[in-house]
Amino acid sequence: MKSLTLEFCVGTACHMKGTPDIIAAVEALPPEIRSNILLRLTHCLGNCGAGPNVKFDGILHSRVTVDSLSNLLKRYFQQE
C-alpha cells in the first residue's frame, strides 16, 4: 500500500474551525491505513480565512471536514 503525507494546519484560525476533529478522525483510522499516513503539523498554510486547511499529498485543501477528508482518503487508497 502506498504511503501518504498529510499536513494539518494547527494555527489558531484553523483550530477554531475544526482541525481537532479532523486530526482525531485520522488518528481513529484502522491501523492498516493509519500506519501508511505520515501526519505533520504546521502553524500556517496561508489560507486562514478558509480553514481548516490540509495539505493532502502536497495539494492544499480548504474548508476540510471529517467527511470530505474521509472521501479523499478513500479515493487515494483505492487508486492502487
Add this chain to the structure above:
Amino acid sequence: MPNHNSEIARIRREIYTAIADMAYRGSLSAEIDDFPDKFISLQTMRYRCCEHKEKAIIKERLRVALGLTVYEVGKHTTLSEMAKIALSKPLKSSKCALEMLSVACDRCPFEKYIITDACRNCVAHHCCVVCPKDAITIVHNRAYIDRNRCVECGLCERNCPFRAIIQVTRPCEQACAAKAITRDQHNAAVIDCEVCVNCAACIPACPFGSITAYTQIAQVITRLKQTSGPIHALVAPSFVGQFGPRGTPGALRSALLALGFTAVHEVAKDAHKVVTEEAHELRERIAAGDTFMASSCCPSFRAMIKTQYPELAGSVSSAPSPMALQAALIRQEDPQATIVFIGPCIAKKTEAANSAFVDAVLTFEELGCIFVATNINVAAFENNGALDQADALSRGFAKAGGVSKAISCALGDGHNVTMRVANGLEEARDLLKQAVAGKLDAQFLEGMACVGGCIAGPGTLIKPNVAEKLLERYCQS
C-alpha cells in the same frame, strides 16, 4: 459537554470573531448595522422560515455578544446604537450570564407524551386500558391524549406494543439540572434567573442555539487598545491544549502579551493558599462537630446550594476561589490594574460581577475568536516554557477530583477525612439531597458543575478526554 464542531458553534464563533474584528479596527458602530445583511446573504438562508427571521436572530446574537441585556436596549435600538451603549459601559460582568433568545426559540412541543403515526388503532387498546385518568380516547382512528386529564405518568408509553407513544422533553429543560427553564405564555422557553446557576449546560443542548452567553469581547479589546495602565490576564489551569497542539503554554503567554496584556498569570499560582485555608477550615469544622463542608471554587455548584439548598449555605467553605484570591493579590500589588480572567467557564462571569477585583471574563472560545480577528496565531509563537509558576496539585483543580486530591494532601498522611466528588450538577443534586437528610457519607464534598471538571466547561475548544491527558502531562512537567 460542549459540541465544538456543531453548526451552532460555527455561527457563534463567526459572530464573536466579527465583533472582535470590528472592535479591533475601531469600526464597531460604523459597520455593525450592515453585518446581519452581509452574514445572511453570504450563506444561503437555511434554518428558519425566512431571511428576515434569520436576520432578526443574528441581530439578537450580536446584542448578547456585545454584552447587552434586553433591558438595556429598546425595541427599535439599532446595532450601532447598541455598540455605543456597550462600549460606554464600565468594564464589569453582568449578574446573569445567560439569555434565552425568544426569537430563536423554536417553541418545541412540551407535551410529555405524544402519539405518533405508528399508532394502529389496535383492538386491545392497552393505552386506554392502563391510563389511570382515562385521558386516552380514540379520535379519527388513532389514540388521542386529553391534555387536561393527562398526569404524564408514562404508563401508556410503556404499554404500547408498537411503541407508538413517545416521550419528549425539551432539550434545554432536560439539560438543566437546576430546573430553571420554564415557559412563557407563548410557549417559548424562558430562564428563571433566580434559579439559574449559569452552568450553561443548556447552550450545547439546544439544537436551535437559542441560549447564548453575554460576552465582554468588544469591551476587553477596546480596553486593550488603550495603552493606559496595566491589564493583567489571569489564565485558568484548564487552558492546557485549548489552543491546539502548537498552542503550548509558552506560546499562549507570548500570544497574550502580543494582544496587549501587560502581564500573564496562572490562576493556579497561588491556589495552594486556597488549599491550605480550605484544609485548615475543614479540620476546624470537623473538630467543632460539623458533619460536612462543601468546596467553594465552582460558582455554579455554590449557586445551586445557595438557591436550592439554602439550609446548607453555612456548610460551604469560606475560602475564596483561586480566581478571586489571585485577582485580589494582583490588585493589592497594583491598584490601577485591569484584571481579565480567561477560562472555560460561563458561571465565572457572574462570580466576577460580584467580585471587586475581576473586571472581565473571557472564555477560551471568546479569546480564540479575538486571536483570529487580530491575526494572532498562537501556534506561530515559540514554546518557551510554562505559562507561569504553579504546583501540580493546584493545576489539577481543573479536573474533577483535583480539589479533593489537593485538600487530602494538605491534610497530611493518615488523615481520616472522607471525601466525595460531585461530578456534574446532577450528581451534586443527589449528594446535596443526601446532605439535607443528614445521610451524606462524606466530610468533604467537592462540587463540579461540569461532568469531568473545568476541562469540560462550556467555553472550551477541545474534547475533555484530550484536555485531561494534556493537563496530566503539564502537571508532571
